[in-house]
Amino acid sequence: MLAIQVLINALVLGCLYACIAIGFSLVWGVLNVINLIHGSFIVLGAYLAWGAYNSLGLSPWYALLIAAPAFFVFGYLLQRLLLNRVITAPVLVTLTLTFGLDLILNNAMIYYFKADYRKLILNPPTGSISIFDVVVPVDRLIATASALALTFLLYLLLRRSKVGRAIVAVRLDRDAAVLMGVDVKSIYAIAFGLGAALAGCAGVLMALIFPISPLTSSAYLGKAFVVCVLGGLGSVSGALAGGILLALVEGVGSVYLGPAHAVTLSFVLLIIFLVVRPQGLLGRKGFE
């Protein structure tokens, strides 16, 4: 029974990890920018959910509707006004720029929200459901379902919409896309905006599950990074596969080797992947 419980835990956690990583993967895949501000976007989304619930009584499900457009605009402007200026520079420059932006946003959050840990407590609590002694918390289930839905929406957007096709085209061959009349700068800004919107939504969902503090942003960023390497860049389903693989390794590792070694194990896996299969589980050049 313990084995099944651990498996179920890992599946659910894997979807949460995918939710954390998907926006990061999109930006990395399309813009070739390692977006270090991603973790702070997630935390900001969590504060949005927390604030909306505690001061306006707005349930996190509605907060999702605010977070998505708000973060899209924020991300779009950031890319348009700042990142686009250095987007053609070597990867280290964009890395440094997002690192600096992350320091600013993170410290601004420490200043306004303080470093104290907060928790969004739903009233009434959502509780857990149990089937044959296997327990699954409802809030995690909902977050998992939302993560899957967001992933599916992104897939549809990239697959079916004109903007989505343009994003994929830019990812595949930037120069050819320019020749076809694609406005690369605005596509970059849209892709970055989408990444930020996904991070904001992830933050709203994570607020239900994890304690909220600016200090947790690096933990989210670390997970996103590992998930992208494991799952492979450039595919929506890669993030899902990477998330589930990571959660499984951590879960099984902490039961059989002890929780102190679970993190070690996940990074050993990361190194193995980098050496043996650098494109990840499902990595492809195009993003679809």
Place this chain on the structure above:
Amino acid sequence: MFHPRLAVSAFSASLLLAAAGLGATSSVASAQDVIRFGAPLPITGPLAPEAVKQQQGYDLWAEQANKAGGIDVGGKKYKVEIVYSDYQSNTPRSVQTTEQMITQDKVNFMFGPFGSGAAKAASTIAEKYKVPMLAATASSSQVYDQNYKYLFGTFTPNDTLTTPLTQLVKAKAADVKKIAILARNDLFPLAIAQEMEKSAKANGLEVVYFEKYAINTLDHSATLSQIKSLNPQWVFVTGYTNDLLLIRKQMVDQQMKAGVVTMIAGPAYQEFIESAGQSAENISSASWWHPAEQYNGKDIFGTTANFVKLFKDKYKLEPDYAHASAAVCGALFQMAIEKAGSLDRDKVRDELAKMDVVTFWGPVKFGANGQINSLEPPVFQIQAGKPVVLFPDAIKQGEFKLGVN
């Protein structure tokens, strides 16, 4: 890459800065008679929330001391000035900072940096320069086993928290036979978990699980499922506020129930109780001090209630043991200096060594190794959203309640 010219200009810049610092020091000293206390703190970095607590404690004391005219040294009043410095949550830097404060900022006395590790490292410098150092947040016995003459600390050893807890559980919950211990892999949380293991074994409890989790662990579901399958009646978890909030939430998620759930060190902090909400109910814990204590002290704060009131007035929040320990360190220096009637470091050190006094923090008497040995740390439990003291009997506020759902 190494740029000699850059290095030279950085070096000369730092010399200039140092000179400016020295200049500032002497002008302050001549303008008014002050006693300078050095306080190296992790103002930035992961330990920043702890630095804020200590700083609030020191500042409250300095404010009170100055409001009363200052510290009386042989009939002459001296103002208190606290010199802060940020060591960025980096222990080696706390050693440098301490040395800088003594040699360049010319402080008269030192407060220790945060926690056992940094306090142990920095105490070597204080000892070298024979500067009395009071450590507000160092509990591990390894800090004091160097037999330094100038180091004193206001936290009793870790086992003084776990032993009364075990005895209380044994007395009130006879059917608790199995304990599971989960510890954050970090100096203090691990040390206290190891003390708990010793204490449990000595009292005939079966330790069915003892594991460490890594710092920054984001999910504990697998670990908790495993603990649940072992059916312990007592779950003992150590960590900081963030870890404990997450673990408590995941325990509820997994529908884990136990007769006794103990968490150290989060529940002593008001932010834990607020953030955990209903799930904090009946969680037990222990700490070195509690605002519900009722001591009638001879220090500047007097009673515990007066300290709590002054603190609440100034900061609009309930003080916890970290705030109180910092404040009492200041108050102890004040008493030792006034008794010595001099700013001579050796005389003040001797007064600290033979101190035997009741304060708002509790009775204070240091052992030969410098660590306090007179304090009885309280055991408490969160009941109806409030911490209720269960031990020691003299300040008991309620009965131990079983059952954490």
